[in-house]
Amino acid sequence: MPTDHGFSTRAIHAGQAPDPSTGAVNVPIYASSTYVQEEIGKHKGYEYSRVSNPTRTALELNLAALEGGHSAHVFASGMAAIQAVLSRCSAGDHVICGRNVYGGTPRLFNQVLARFGLRFTYVDTREPERITGALEARTRLVFVETPTNPLMELCDLRACADAAHRGGAELVVDNTFMSPYFQRPLELGADLVVHSTTKFLNGHSDGLGGVVVAANEGQAEEFRFLQKAMGAILSPFECFLVLRGVKTLAVRMRQHDTNGRRLAAWLVRQPKVLAVHYPGLPQHPQHELARRQMSGFGSMITIETGSLANANRLLSRLRLCSLGESLGGVETLVSHPATMTHAALGAEGRAAIGLTDGMVRFSIGLEEPEDLEADIAQALA
Numbered sequence: 542m543p544t545d546h547g548f549s550t551r552a553i554h555a556g557q558a559p560d561p562s563t564g565a566v567n568v569p570i571y572a573s574s575t576y577v578q579e580e581i582g583k584h585k586g587y588e589y590s591r592v593s594n595p596t597r598t599a600l601e602l603n604l605a606a607l608e609g610g611h612s613a614h615v616f617a618s619g620m621a622a623i624q625a626v627l628s629r630c631s632a633g634d635h636v637i638c639g640r641n642v643y644g645g646t647p648r649l650f651n652q653v654l655a656r657f658g659l660r661f662t663y664v665d666t667r668e669p670e671r672i673t674g675a676l677e678a679r680t681r682l683v684f685v686e687t688p689t690n691p692l693m694e695l696c697d698l699r700a701c702a703d704a705a706h707r708g709g710a711e712l713v714v715d716n717t718f719m720s721p722y723f724q725r726p727l728e729l730g731a732d733l734v735v736h737s738t739t740k741f742l743n744g745h746s747d748g749l750g751g752v753v754v755a756a757n758e759g760q761a762e763e764f765r766f767l768q769k770a771m772g773a774i775l776s777p778f779e780c781f782l783v784l785r786g787v788k789t790l791a792v793r794m795r796q797h798d799t800n801g802r803r804l805a806a807w808l809v810r811q812p813k814v815l816a817v818h819y820p821g822l823p824q825h826p827q828h829e830l831a832r833r834q835m836s837g838f839g840s841m842i843t844i845e846t847g848s849l850a851n852a853n854r855l856l857s858r859l860r861l862c863s864l865g866e867s868l869g870g871v872e873t874l875v876s877h878p879a880t881m882t883h884a885a886l887g888a889e890g891r892a893a894i895g896l897t898d899g900m901v902r903f904s905i906g907l908e909e910p911e912d913l914e915a916d917i918a919q920a921l922a
């Protein structure tokens with residue numbers, strides 16, 4: 542698969558040559574835990590499915606090609622992928638993390654990994670100097686998300702990479718919100734990319750998964766070892782689902798972006814909507830950075846309704862938009878960050894990052910935008 546092919550061509554073909562034995566155009570689900578060996582040590586590259594599986598290989602080649610990475614390594618969920626990244630650290634190591642990332646990330650860091658002696662400092666990564674200021678002798682990783690969940694704050698990936706590298710640390714970027722179609726952190730100096738494939742990459746809300754994209758062979762070896770040693774790998778069936786989803790990633794992202802821009806502009810005009818957080822709006826404080834760093838703005842929009850009661854009224858009246866955790870699917874999902882994804886932060890933790898009880902987050906799907914506007918309009922009324 543030549544790497545100079547365009548994005549959609551890679552999404553449809555990378556890692557997915559027709560099956561050599563049957564000609565099947567889709568990579569089969571290799572439901573096999575083990576593989577016969579001709580003699581001791583002589584096999585066709587596969588020994589045991591925790592180590593590797595042909596369906597998984599196809600997905601890993603595909604995702605590496607989309608992010609422009611050296612290799613990709615898929616895990617049972619986004620959290621399992623993040624856990625794998627952190628598993629390269631040792632007790633006493635220090636990690637700098639954005640202060641406003643996916644709620645499950647600080648939960649894993651503070652409530653699990655801190656018990657194993659890892660140390661974490663949370664900073665506002667909108668200002669890369671804060672990373673420089675938090676660096677310690679044993680800082681190994683800088684972990685950022687852009688745009689963030691649910692405040693839609695950005696960080697300048699090139700500046701974050703420079704800051705991390707000056708301190709001898711690696712920059713890890715959770716690229717779930719943008720997908721490689723709109724943002725490729727490795728091209729901006731990042732050392733590792735992670736995704737929850739559960740979201741835009743799979744795109745159909747029918748399976749969980751995670752991926753780590755590595756930039757070099759040294760990292761790749763470590764992640765292959767961690768897949769084998771820790772075992773939280775993605776099953777062949779889920780790999781098949783992500784492979785199928787990714788084939789339409791480009792067309793889905795283009796439509797998500799079109800719908801997102803339209804809904805954001807419409808929401809701004811609704812008197813009961815007090816604020817709209819969307820990087821595609823010219824009034825977003827980091828709109829210029831968004832234009833420079835991303836090739837689209839996506840479909841994640843957070844609005845301010847003013848109070849928990851207002852948020853609850855809106856959420857209970859929506860009919861087409863479904864209240865639920867998750868994002869990035871073909872259907873519009875709406876969530877209440879303060880009581881759902883970011884409940885674990887506590888009221889003080891939420892106040893510290895500016896996350897209010899009145900915030901409602903939309904993951905705008907691929908429905909007709911006028912139907913979504915009509916649904917939100919009746920719920921606001």
Ligand SMILES: *Cc1c(COP(=O)(O)O)cnc(C)c1O
Pocket residue numbers: 618619620621643645686690715717718736737738739740749750751
């Ligand atoms: C959902 C999500 C995760 C966690 O992924 P799971 O697949 O749910 O484990 C991590 N980061 C971001 C930005 C997410 O949206």
